[in-house]
Amino acid sequence: MQSDHAHQNEGYFRPLIENVSDVITIQDRAGIICYITPSIARVLGYQPAEVLGKNVFAFVHPDDLETARAAFEQQIQTTGAGRVPTEVRCRHKDGSWRVVEATGSNCLDHPIIAGIVVDLRDITERKRAEEALRASEARLRQIADNILDVVSMVDMAGIHSYASPSIAKVLGYDPDSMVGKSVYDLVHPDDLQKVLGTNQQAIETRSGARIELRYRHADGHYLWLESMGSFLFDENGDATGAILTSRDVTARRQRESELQAIALVSASLRAAPARAEMAPVVLDHLMTLLEAEGAALATRDPATGETIVELARGDFAPATGMRLKPGEGISGTVIATGQPLVLADNRTEPRLASMDLLDHHHPVACVPLIAQDQTIGALWLGRTNPLGEAEVRLITAVADIAANAIHRAALHEQTQLRLRRLDALSMIDKAITSSLDLEVTPNILLDQVTLQLRVDAAAVLLFNSSMQTLQFFAGRGLRGGTTRLNPLGLSEDEAGRAVLAREIIGIPDLAACEGGPVRV
Numbered sequence: 001m002q003s004d005h006a007h008q009n010e011g012y013f014r015p016l017i018e019n020v021s022d023v024i025t026i027q028d029r030a031g032i033i034c035y036i037t038p039s040i041a042r043v044l045g046y047q048p049a050e051v052l053g054k055n056v057f058a059f060v061h062p063d064d065l066e067t068a069r070a071a072f073e074q075q076i077q078t079t080g081a082g083r084v085p086t087e088v089r090c091r092h093k094d095g096s097w098r099v100v101e102a103t104g105s106n107c108l109d110h111p112i113i114a115g116i117v118v119d120l121r122d123i124t125e126r127k128r129a130e131e132a133l134r135a136s137e138a139r140l141r142q143i144a145d146n147i148l149d150v151v152s153m154v155d156m157a158g159i160h161s162y163a164s165p166s167i168a169k170v171l172g173y174d175p176d177s178m179v180g181k182s183v184y185d186l187v188h189p190d191d192l193q194k195v196l197g198t199n200q201q202a203i204e205t206r207s208g209a210r211i212e213l214r215y216r217h218a219d220g221h222y223l224w225l226e227s228m229g230s231f232l233f234d235e236n237g238d239a240t241g242a243i244l245t246s247r248d249v250t251a252r253r254q255r256e257s258e259l260q261a262i263a264l265v266s267a268s269l270r271a272a273p274a275r276a277e278m279a280p281v282v283l284d285h286l287m288t289l290l291e292a293e294g295a296a297l298a299t300r301d302p303a304t305g306e307t308i309v310e311l312a313r314g315d316f317a318p319a320t321g322m323r324l325k326p327g328e329g330i331s332g333t334v335i336a337t338g339q340p341l342v343l344a345d346n347r348t349e350p351r352l353a354s355m356d357l358l359d360h361h362h363p364v365a366c367v368p369l370i371a372q373d374q375t376i377g378a379l380w381l382g383r384t385n386p387l388g389e390a391e392v393r394l395i396t397a398v399a400d401i402a403a404n405a406i407h408r409a410a411l412h413e414q415t416q417l418r419l420r421r422l423d424a425l426s427m428i429d430k431a432i433t434s435s436l437d438l439e440v441t442p443n444i445l446l447d448q449v450t451l452q453l454r455v456d457a458a459a460v461l462l463f464n465s466s467m468q469t470l471q472f473f474a475g476r477g478l479r480g481g482t483t484r485l486n487p488l489g490l491s492e493d494e495a496g497r498a499v500l501a502r503e504i505i506g507i508p509d510l511a512a513c514e515g516g517p518v519r520v
Contacts, residue, residue: 023100023120026113029076031056034115043100043122045093056118061089061097068102075104075116087123099124148247150225155241158183170225170248172218183244188214188222203231203239212249224253254390258397261289265398275409279311282379282402287313290391292383296320297402298331299369299377307331307378316380330366331378338375340367342392363387367399371407417452424448442474450476461488461495470495 107113163178202209294316305326369377457477469487490496
């Protein structure tokens with residue numbers, strides 16, 4: 001009965017052992033293989049007869065021998081099954097090496113087995129997959145650590161579970177400190193509703209989201225970021241979170257704003273019909289674009305070299321019409337050097353002593369107006385907020401456009417003035433040659449002089465050579481009629497001295513003339 005039962009068990013278990021996927025081997029205390037399942041052929045390419053009677057360590061990679069022997073000795077000292085698998089490389093029949101996971105059980109005291117039972121499982125492909133995964137993770141980590149864009153993973157509440165190291169470079173935050181914090185806390189309040197709306201639309205359409213918005217930097221100021229998000233969905237189709245990729249586009253946005261501002265100013269200047277209307281166009285646009293509290297445009301008088309504030313806006317308005325001596329103040333320095341000057345705090349600048357209008361504006365910029373390689377004036381701007389490199393670049397660009405527009409307008413006006421004066425000279429010449437009436441010619445002359453020179457008064461005095469006097473003949477805008485009766489000696493008046501010297505004499509201030517006011 002017992003023999004039949006044993007044969008029955010053997011017939012039951014033999015098919016299981018012969019078809020098991022793992023290799024099961026029995027070894028004695030010396031490591032000699034006493035039994036091995038047929039699965040050895042599938043795992044290592046050997047037939048059972050090729051390995052029976054051989055030492056198991058003959059098949060172990062030399063670099064793994066120490067590990068294998070230590071595990072084997074420990075198993076001998078331990079009763080029962082081993083708990084910790086040992087990974088070693090075993091030689092395949094074709095000469096390659098396969099990674100196996102060995103788990104032993106001490107059955108030396110078993111009356112039938114009387115050996116160490118070892119289960120060998122081929123884990124070569126799993127190890128390759130793990131190595132490939134580690135290599136892939138290392139590559140991804142290297143990319144994440146060096147990418148310029150900020151990569152982050154958030155849940156549906158916007159809470160960070162990951163932020164790439166680049167967030168420190170872009171926004172100034174430590175990556176680890178962002179975990180557990182909401183991305184929405186960084187969004188500018190004015191952009192928050194736009195972000196939420198874009199996210200909702202992306203979830204509904206199951207598409208990616210792209211948006212440009214302002215993020216708060218660690219130091220408190222805001223940067224423009226272009227953020228692209230891909231939402232993650234579970235097996236039920238519910239959104240579980242998103243992967244965000246964001247890049248700093250502040251510089252690009254600034255450039256676009258500058259180009260738009262320059263185009264706007266250029267168009268407005270082209271539409272201005274006269275030079276006098278250009279200054280308000282430049283100042284008004286510049287103050288709006290840069291949110292400034294004050295702006296002024298000053299030009300250099302070619303005749304005197306003085307700096308004249310043609311127009312000032314905002315808090316600078318009281319400076320309109322101010323005249324500065326050549327080289328005086330910041331304006332004089334900028335005009336003389338042709339270089340812009342930016343002051344973060346004007347309170348310590350001595351050259352601003354005469355510019356009381358600037359007392360309320362600590363950050364100020366003064367840039368030259370340059371046209372045809374000549375500095376024709378200066379453009380001022382002051383505001384409460386600091387003036388950065390981008391703002392100064394915009395002011396300089398506007399100043400260059402304004403300078404060229406003002407210069408072209410001035411040339412046009414000068415050309416028109418010359419043409420009008422030529423017409424006046426032609427009219428006077430025709431009057432002289434076509435009429436002998438002495439009453440007609442002086443009147444035409446005086447009309448053209450007052451009109452073309454835009455003077456308030458003019459007179460024609462005739463020289464009496466025998467009496468050596470000047471006699472009033474005709475006039476415009478003169479006071480009273482007494483001057484008609486009183487001849488002037490050549491030494492009595494500037495007019496007489498002009499006759500004696502036969503040259504033009506200019507008088508800046510009639511009331512301040514030596515010897516009292518001029519009589520005519």
